[in-house]
Amino acid sequence: MHVLITGANGFVGQALANHILSQGRVGESKVSRLTLLDRQFDEPVADSSLLDLVVEQQSGDLADDQWLKDTLGRFPMDVIYHLASIPGGMAEKNDELGRRVNIDATMTLLESCKAQTESTGHKPVLVFASSIAVFGTMPDLVTDDTPLKPQMSYGAHKVVSEVMINDFSRRGWVDGRSLRLPGVLARPPAETGQLSAFLSDIIREVSQGHTFVCPMSPQAKTWASSLPNIVENLIHGAAVEESKLKTTRTFTLPTLCFSMADMVDAIGVVYQQKANELVSYDPDSMIENLFGRFPPLETPAADDVGFQHDGSLNQLVERALLK
Incomplete structure (x- = not known):
């Protein structure tokens, strides 16, 4: 299995990569290649000669469409964790950068998944780190049916990505799962x-x-949730069988x-x-x-497929x- 992580040098990305390196698996599937993408890396990955998998760090700008396409096309992808984003305050200050990373790079990922599926018949799993920022102003109780009213561009970008991941999944081009993360x-x-x-x-x-x-x-x-809990839910998000995703591809994580x-x-x-x-x-x-x-x-959809707080x-x- 080839696993690719965007935003792999970030807080959650590093923890997820370290978990995969320590376990060598995502769910029951053995990982043979791990590709880590980010603008830069604070330190080199552990000596991969000691590991039973190939690990690569690819430094580049997700806003560079050609670099991202070239990097994604190097090896067939089995699981993609799309964690990279321009967060709330920064996206408010730099609208163009926020859209290029939060929306355009997500679309490049989806198009790459579509191209792989159409050329090889192998549909990758895409686990997208969405956010509770999609809710914005909230009612007295939040459920799976709560309307989305984001108050910031970051939340709006996440809504756009959720919709497109759902649509590409509907069309059979990707096996997408959007997980709305709380504070970590x-x-x-x-x-x-x-x-x-x-x-x-x-x-x-x-x-x-x-x-x-x-x-x-x-x-x-x-x-809020702890970092270990979020990593556990991300791993579960890729491992849960597609047949169990009956009514939705988008889950507000229990927290x-x-x-x-x-x-x-x-x-x-x-x-x-x-x-x-x-x-x-x-x-x-x-x-x-x-x-x-x-x-x-209340998160009945997430509860039903095994996510936990x-x-x-x-x-x-x-x-x-x-x-």
């Missing part, structure tokens, strides 16, 4: 354009006994809904810190409107800092 914890400290970075920062800082000013109020509610006060309490319990004394609150109206108004969530907030907080 805990991201390392870095300037990535992620407006939700404070959700990672609060766990990392308070777990070490450091003070933290939270940009949302104690009662503000959000959704936990909790208040910031709940999170602070969980950090205190898990890391044995006086968290309530370490955290103060200085709500930012924009941040709270984007990330602190989340209602309860962390189980408890304490477990999420504990798993968030696992290496």
Whole structure:
């Protein structure tokens, strides 16, 4: 099996690649080749001579259509994880770059899948990392039938990609699965354009006994999952049989809904810190409107095909800092 990951040098991409390298499998299928795509890589992959698979890092710009087509056409693809994106804040500042990466590169991937299917008869699986940003303004309860009302270009780009992946799957050109990821914890400290970075920062800082000013109020509610949980769901997303995808190709992943006060309490319990004394609150109206108004969530379609959340907030907080 040949697995290709876009955005492989990112937070989730690195974790997914490391999981595949450690297991050598996606589901029950053995991986023989792993191709990692990103603009650059922080460090070379582990010595592939010690592994029972071929690993390649391909550095390039996904906005460069010809480079992407050439790279995708080198070897037949079995599973593609499309994780690369221009995130919320950055996509707002640079509209053209956001569209070129978030929409145009996705279309190039889909066209490459179509070309492979038509020329060889071998239809690749495409697992697309969508986002809960597609919902935008939410009702009192989010379900599989909730209308999509994205508030930012990033969410709009994800909606466009979901629709096209569904259409290419309908036509038999790709076996697509769009997974709407919630906030993923805990991201390392870095300037990535992620407006939700404070959700990672609060766990990392308070777990070490450091003070933290939270940009949302104690009662503000959000959704999040740990990085290990997201990796498990991505692996499952590629492994689940196409015959089980009866009514939809798009899944809002099960995740936990909790208040910031709940999170602070969980950090205190898990890391044995006086968290309530370490955290103060200085709500930012924009941040709270984007990330602190989340209602309860029901995900029956995802539940039915085996996707899962962390189980408890304490477990999420504990798993968030696992290496």
